[in-house]
Amino acid sequence: MIGATGANDRGVKSARFYVIYKTTMPSILIETGFVTNAEEAANLNNPGYQQRLGEGIARGVHQFLSR
Secondary structure (H helix, E strand, C coil): CHHHHCCCCCCCCCCCCHHHHCCCCCCCCCCCCCCCCHHHHHHHCCHHHHHHHHHHHHHHHHHHHCC
């Protein structure tokens, strides 16, 4: 995702998010940006950025599952 968009890498955080630990299937939680940040909000509203973001997420999931 970072490689596809050039977004700021804030690293991986660990927490007991309900949507992850209370599910019966594999899951991930991704923060694609913050709408309170003007630059990130503009990116999130850009169809080209959305496309790159989706492709980056798909590549990351594929790489993880291919291990």
